[in-house]
Amino acid sequence: MWQIYQNATVTISAATASHSNQGFLHARNLEFCYLSTWAIPWHDVDDENKLISDTVFCAEGEIRRVKPEPIDSRAWTMQEHKLARRLLRFGSSQMVWQCAEGCEVDGGSKEEDDPPHFSTVDETQMFYHWQYDVEEFTTRFISKPGDRLPAFAAIAANYAKRLNAKSDQYMAGLWRQWMPFILLWYIKDVHDEPTYPDLPPDEEESPTWSWHLACSGVSWPYMPFQGESDSMTLDIEHCHVALADEKVEYGRVKKGSLKVVGALLRIRLLGTRPLWTMPDSSETFAPIDIK
Incomplete structure (x- = not known):
């Protein structure tokens, strides 16, 4: 279609x-x-x-x-x-x-x-356009949560063409070349309802590190895009997803695996409920203790 x-x-x-x-x-x-x-x-x-x-x-x-x-x-x-x-x-x-x-x-x-013209934007602009499109998409209603990736597949295919990327670089809604950055997605709206749906049997192994399982909108913390910078502290050692239908390159996935190497920081959540909201913002935050 x-x-x-x-x-x-x-x-x-x-x-x-x-x-x-x-x-x-x-x-x-x-x-x-x-x-x-x-x-x-x-x-x-x-x-x-x-x-x-x-x-x-x-x-x-x-x-x-x-x-x-x-x-x-x-x-x-x-x-x-x-x-x-x-x-x-x-x-x-x-x-x-x-x-x-x-x-x-x-x-x-x-x-x-x-x-802007899609053909005139550089990779940095493309990275932020991608984040914006995912943020907008995840706030929209979809009757079947399992259809999120299929409903976004055409947009992902269009990005692949602009990025000159192959479909095997698309990992359940995340691009491998941007993985250290886009793994930082978070739930934008905090509700009392569960933020992840009950998965059907054929999606129980679906990768939880992907945004496509979140019920509410997702977002990313602002950060300067560094591309292939040597200053990144996270390396992707292994990432693989198995498509539910091999003919649908950017569609539903049935399972996935991810292995990364990076610095580990111990944190402790203080309390179980959000305690404060930023001025002029609907986003709610909970304090953490970093050790």
């Missing part, structure tokens, strides 16, 4: 639809779309007794902002947005046009933060 989005001339996204049976060509609520609206009456130049009313929209700085839509909450739909060469998005507030050159919003000027 993902080849359709990638090879299509234009992909039309029914972003406002919550399911496939719901339409998206509906009348918009202008008061919801804009900050303010005014009806300005004026007289017809040919007939002074004829009163005409036009509407003025005021939305300085807001109309250019692409608002989240129902389609943005579903994991499987992320690939159609990421892989489409040209995307026409029907949103609840406006239409949005996206392509490799940038982003244009109906009724507004060009987006300040244009998506």
Whole structure:
């Protein structure tokens, strides 16, 4: 299916639809779309007794902002947005046009933060793009937790092409060349619910060092990307995953193994519940004692 989005001339996204049976060509609520609206009456130049009313929209700085839509909450739909060469998005507030050159919003000027050309970014930028895409993907809803890797497979295949990497370098959602960095993923939201799902029998040996088993969103601590720097203190001695289907190179895995060599630091968690939250942040932290 993902080849359709990638090879299509234009992909039309029914972003406002919550399911496939719901339409998206509906009348918009202008008061919801804009900050303010005014009806300005004026007289017809040919007939002074004829009163005409036009509407003025005021939305300085807001109309250019692409608002989240129902389609943005579903994991499987992320690939159609990421892989489409040209995307026409029907949103609840406006239409949005996206392509490799940038982003244009109906009724507004060009987006300040244009998506960059994938072909022009270096490995450092690619590393951060990858983290961002995984973070976004893991916050989206998926009905079957075991489908996380298959739903992300097309995006991973696209990265492999840009990185000139073979599929055997993709380890259950992590790239071997970045392994010392991306093993540092953590659960972004701490809840009382378990953060790992009950695994079906065919996934009981699935690698727990991969983010694909986490139920909630994941993230990474900020760090300067060092590439092949000699200053890294973690070496990957062995990493292997067994695919559930050898024909699906970036899909579901049934088991995996990882062996690393590095420095070991003893820590002790103080308490069992998060105790504080960073200002202006939804992330919660628990203190640790480092020895």
